Amino acid sequence: MILPIEVLIALLVWGTLVGVDLVSLPQMMIARPLVAGTVAGAILGDIPTGLRLGVVFELLQYDILPVGAVRYPEYGPATVAAVATAHAAPGGEVLGLGLGALVGLVTALVGGVTINGLRRLNSRIVHAAAATLESGDPGALVRVHVGGLLRDGLRAALVTSVGLVLAWLARPLLAGALAVRDGRPALLLAAVVVAAGLAAGAAGTLRLVGTGPNLKWFAAGLGGGLLVAVWLR
Amino acid sequence: MAPLKGALGRALLRLFAVQGSYNYERMLGVGVGVAEEPLLRDLADGKYRPAVARGAHFFNSHPYLTGLAVGAAARAEHDGAPPDQIERLREALCGPLGSLGDRLVWAGWLPLLSGLTIAAIALGAGWFAVAGFLIVYNIGHVALRWWALNAGWTYGARVSVALHSPMLQKALALLGPAMAFAVGFALPLAARFLAVPFPRWGQLAAVVTAGLVFLALRWRSDRLNGLRMALGLSAVALVVGLIWQ
Numbered sequence: 026m027i028l029p030i031e032v033l034i035a036l037l038v039w040g041t042l043v044g045v046d047l048v049s050l051p052q053m054m055i056a057r058p059l060v061a062g063t064v065a066g067a068i069l070g071d072i073p074t075g076l077r078l079g080v081v082f083e084l085l086q087y088d089i090l091p092v093g094a095v096r097y098p099e100y101g102p103a104t105v106a107a108v109a110t111a112h113a114a115p116g117g118e119v120l121g122l123g124l125g126a127l128v129g130l131v132t133a134l135v136g137g138v139t140i141n142g143l144r145r146l147n148s149r150i151v152h153a154a155a156a157t158l159e160s161g162d163p164g165a166l167v168r169v170h171v172g173g174l175l176r177d178g179l180r181a182a183l184v185t186s187v188g189l190v191l192a193w194l195a196r197p198l199l200a201g202a203l204a205v206r207d208g209r210p211a212l213l214l215a216a217v218v219v220a221a222g223l224a225a226g227a228a229g230t231l232r233l234v235g236t237g238p239n240l241k242w243f244a245a246g247l248g249g250g251l252l253v254a255v256w257l258r
Numbered sequence: 259m260a261p262l263k264g265a266l267g268r269a270l271l272r273l274f275a276v277q278g279s280y281n282y283e284r285m286l287g288v289g290v291g292v293a294e295e296p297l298l299r300d301l302a303d304g305k306y307r308p309a310v311a312r313g314a315h316f317f318n319s320h321p322y323l324t325g326l327a328v329g330a331a332a333r334a335e336h337d338g339a340p341p342d343q344i345e346r347l348r349e350a351l352c353g354p355l356g357s358l359g360d361r362l363v364w365a366g367w368l369p370l371l372s373g374l375t376i377a378a379i380a381l382g383a384g385w386f387a388v389a390g391f392l393i394v395y396n397i398g399h400v401a402l403r404w405w406a407l408n409a410g411w412t413y414g415a416r417v418s419v420a421l422h423s424p425m426l427q428k429a430l431a432l433l434g435p436a437m438a439f440a441v442g443f444a445l446p447l448a449a450r451f452l453a454v455p456f457p458r459w460g461q462l463a464a465v466v467t468a469g470l471v472f473l474a475l476r477w478r479s480d481r482l483n484g485l486r487m488a489l490g491l492s493a494v495a496l497v498v499g500l501i502w503q
Contacts, residue, residue: 147281161307173279210499225484246442
């Protein structure tokens with residue numbers, strides 16, 4: 026992946042903003058893969074690739090309900106890295122989709138691990154500052170809080186950097202091997218990733234819907250979507 | 259008590275970063291203390307610091323509704339409620355605010371708009387759909403945060419009245435079915451959108467694999483998740499692809 030330095034910097038900044046938005050500030054949902062992917066695509070001048078990978082990771086995101094202290098993968102910076110990989114992949118959109126999704130999945134895993142690590146680090150810092158916090162000193166309170174925000178910014182930048190390095194490595198390490206036999210290995214990879222996304226989207230939604238009356242609405246929507254999809258063929 | 263408009267505005271701004279120092283010891287507590295602090299500044303000298311310290315104790319709920327607890331606790335401090343009553347109020351609000359916010363936002367408003375956006379993209383709306391998602395979602399997001407803070411400040415210790423607001427109950431009743439329909443509608447369209455560049459055998463492989471993965475996720479939801487399945491299947495596909503050379 027050879028991208029101009031200003032594009033790489035823009036992707037790094039965007040990935041960092043996306044990573045911070047997930048939990049810390051301001052949770053306006055730029056961290057959603059649909060948004061993260063589309064803007065990454067716009068930065069690369071390739072919005073269709075951003076939309077396609079955005080939809081794949083958005084479906085995977087349905088699998089997550091961020092309640093309490095639950096641990097989850099981080100799909101925002103992952104989608105940015107995935108779009109960068111796919112944009113630079115040779116040999117058409119199928120190879121780009123598979124390779125991009127693979128890089129994105131690994132980045133999402135790394136992101137999830139760093140979120141958990143940051144929360145543990147924050148716990149130690151808050152524990153160490155307990156006496157100061159109990160004194161009610163507002164300056165100390167703000168310092169502890171802003172420290173957490175800055176650490177999350179660093180974490181998000183690190184995750185995005187890892188993703189972009191993986192994107193850079195993916196082409197020389199994997200693209201050639203996946204492009205043989207008319208790109209059938211690449212197609213297999215893309216097909217299983219799309220399948221996993223659709224399955225995760227359906228399973229995650231059904232967990233939210235439950236077995237009550239909303240299940241009928243889900244079935245009605247599914248039927249309507251199938252009709253439209255068939256009609257569009 | 260006259261509303262402290264400037265202080266409420268500052269508290270609202272700080273609430274956008276309420277999870278900035280999220281940790282397993284106090285969860286959102288430190289962020290809640292930071293958000294509550296502007297509302298406590300006009301307390302008497304001997305009351306201000308203890309109130310700030312209380313504000314930073316353990317707290318966990320949905321981030322968009324945390325303002326309700328911030329406003330209510332600050333108002334109770336101004337009304338001279340005993341410290342243990344304020345602590346009990348905060349503890350009592352954790353569960354209901356978490357549950358309400360999860361149903362309203364994470365399981366309602368967000369997947370509803372996300373599903374509609376996926377469907378719109380699949381039907382050719384492109385980036386306009388994503389821009390629409392961001393704008394509409396955040397109208398609801400900001401309105402909910404502002405309502406929560408205002409309601410907390412208005413009702414103080416009687417904040418449970420706000421939780422039974424007819425507007426909230428109506429929103430909950432509407433969002434569940436709407437979300438279910440929208441995501442159901444989006445799934446087949448997303449499948450078509452993503453599988454368009456695949457040849458026939460690739461589309462068939464995707465459909466069969468999706469069915470099997472769905473069953474696996476339903477069967478072992480305690481151990482499997484979308485990321486693990488996707489990574490595992492990608493590894494298998496890579497190995498098959500490399501052997502295929």
